[in-house]
Amino acid sequence: xxxxxxxxxxxxxxxxxxxxxxxxxxxxxxxxxxxxxxxxxxxxxxxxxxxxxxxxxxxxxxxxxxxxxxxxxxxxxxxxxxxxxxxxxxxxxxxxxxxxxxxxxxxxxxxxxxxxxxxxxxxxxxxxxxxxxxxxxxxxxxxxxxxxxxxxxxxxxxxxxxxxxxxxxxxxxxxxxxxxxxxxxxxxxxxxxxxxxxxxxxxxxxxxxxxxxxxxxxxxxxxxxxxxxxxxxxxxxxxxxxxxxxxxxxxxxxxxxxxxxxxxxxxxxxxxxxxxxxxxxxxxxxxxxxxxxxxxxxxxxxxxxxxxxxxxxxxxxxxxxxxxxxxxxxxxxxxxxxxxxxxxxxxxxxxxxxxxxx
Numbered sequence: 001x002x003x004x005x006x007x008x009x010x011x012x013x014x015x016x017x018x019x020x021x022x023x024x025x026x027x028x029x030x031x032x033x034x035x036x037x038x039x040x041x042x043x044x045x046x047x048x049x050x051x052x053x054x055x056x057x058x059x060x061x062x063x064x065x066x067x068x069x070x071x072x073x074x075x076x077x078x079x080x081x082x083x084x085x086x087x088x089x090x091x092x093x094x095x096x097x098x099x100x101x102x103x104x105x106x107x108x109x110x111x112x113x114x115x116x117x118x119x120x121x122x123x124x125x126x127x128x129x130x131x132x133x134x135x136x137x138x139x140x141x142x143x144x145x146x147x148x149x150x151x152x153x154x155x156x157x158x159x160x161x162x163x164x165x166x167x168x169x170x171x172x173x174x175x176x177x178x179x180x181x182x183x184x185x186x187x188x189x190x191x192x193x194x195x196x197x198x199x200x201x202x203x204x205x206x207x208x209x210x211x212x213x214x215x216x217x218x219x220x221x222x223x224x225x226x227x228x229x230x231x232x233x234x235x236x237x238x239x240x241x242x243x244x245x246x247x248x249x250x251x252x253x254x255x256x257x258x259x260x261x262x263x264x265x266x267x268x269x270x271x272x273x274x275x276x277x278x279x280x281x282x283x284x285x286x287x288x289x290x291x292x293x294x295x296x297x298x299x300x301x302x303x304x305x306x307x308x309x310x311x312x313x314x315x316x317x318x319x320x321x322x323x324x325x326x327x328x329x330x331x332x333x334x335x336x337x338x339x340x341x342x343x344x345x346x347x348x349x350x351x352x353x354x355x356x357x358x
Contacts, residue, residue: 036296036346040317047324054327061203066319068209069270071312074290074297075219076141076263078311079256081294082236084303085148085155087257088287090264092166093140095283097133097268099173102182102278104129105189113184114177121186129189134265140166141261142254149253174280183277193273208270215266220308222259232256237304288339293318295346302350318342 031038048054073090080087106113108120119125140162147158174180193211196204223229231252234242243249267286272278297314299306321342325335 036342036349037317040321044320044324047328051324051327054324056201058201058203059323059327061200061205063316063319063323064200064205064209065203066323067312067315068206068212069267069274070286070289070293070319071212071315072215072263072270073267073286074293074311074315075215075308076260076267077287077290078294078297078299078306079232079260080155081291081299081301082232082303082306083155083253083256084236084301086159086287086291086301087141087144087155087260088159089140089144089163089166090159090260090290091283091286091288092163092170093137093261093264093283094268094271094286095281096140096166096170096173097137097265098272098275098278098282099170099182099268099280100136101129101133101189101269101272102185103173103177104132105186105272106182107184107186110184112180114182121188123188123192126186126189126192130266130269133269134262137261137263137265137268138258139261140264141257141259144261145254145257148257149250170280179280181277181279185273185276190273193270208273211270215263216308216312223306223308228252228255233304285336288343289318292339292343292346295343295350298350300350300353301347 044054053059073094077087077090103114104118105121105126106115106118144155144158144162147153148155174182193208194206197207197210198205223232231242231247234245234247235249235252239249242252268283271282275282293314294306294311295301295314296317297307297310297312299311299314321338322335325338330338
């Protein structure tokens with residue numbers, strides 16, 4: 001394991017040995033490569049001055065709750081980005097699995113229950129539902145991975161197609177409920193995800209925050225300690241070289257997308273609880289937040305680069321920005337403009353770092 005202090009000393013020694021021109025370039029590159037973080041820090045300081053409650057325990061608790069909800073989806077889509085791709089179907093996959101969760105876990109005594117033939121909700125039935133929606137998400141990811149790997153299609157085209165197909169299935173599914181939102185969720189389901197572990201200020205921290213920690217640890221293990229994780233980075237860095245080295249590129253691509261889909265399924269399970277009333281538009285554009293968080297966290301579209309810690313940091317940074325903008329009274333319409341600008345700037349900075357290294 002590398003020693004951080006030793007690395008710092010080595011960097012300082014290398015800096016002292018540089019000439020004046022190299023030192024200027026060192027600082028210029030450092031500022032440009034971290035420009036997004038610097039601007040966000042300045043913005044957060046400004047928000048804290050304008051809105052002192054921005055740094056309150058209640059606000060920090062709200063941040064933690066939001067991160068726990070959005071992190072699993074980012075962890076899933078990050079693998080697709082490591083393979084130099086993306087996944088535009090992620091948000092609709094979350095919407096579909098949230099709708100299925102809601103329909104399966106409505107109260108048995110609800111007068112207008114969507115699927116009246118289903119049994120009363122029990123802990124066992126809830127676990128069955130969780131496994132079912134994870135499987136649904138995994139199937140969507142499997143379809144994405146198959147068409148990307150088998151026919152060498154660009155992930156943008158494949159996932160755009162599955163996004164539209166999934167949305168059509170969602171609309172068809174809601175026809176069974178006459179287009180009305182799905183609500184009246186059972187207390188067993190709500191307690192499983194929403195039971196308060198502790199409070200930060202006035203914000204209760206629900207159980208699903210703990211589940212997010214477990215999933216993060218699991219994904220870290222998969223990425224860093226398994227052959228699959230090593231193969232994923234090898235394929236993302238250079239698919240042809242990985243194939244020559246004996247890596248099953250087809251299987252690896254399939255598994256990455258399937259794992260991503262499974263994470264979307266879990267995210268839909270959580271989103272059903274968070275929304276309380278699940279509509280056909282649930283999950284729309286969620287993939288934008290996940291992609292932005294991954295790119296901010298250093299997962300490169302060039303491929304073969306990314307860390308779980310960076311993804312967690314990216315989700316935190318993005319949620320901080322959105323909370324700050326909301327506190328400053330920025331309209332929801334403007335959030336889309338800012339979100340797009342963040343993705344564009346992050347990708348531009350990432351490409352700059354790649355070209356400098358090359």
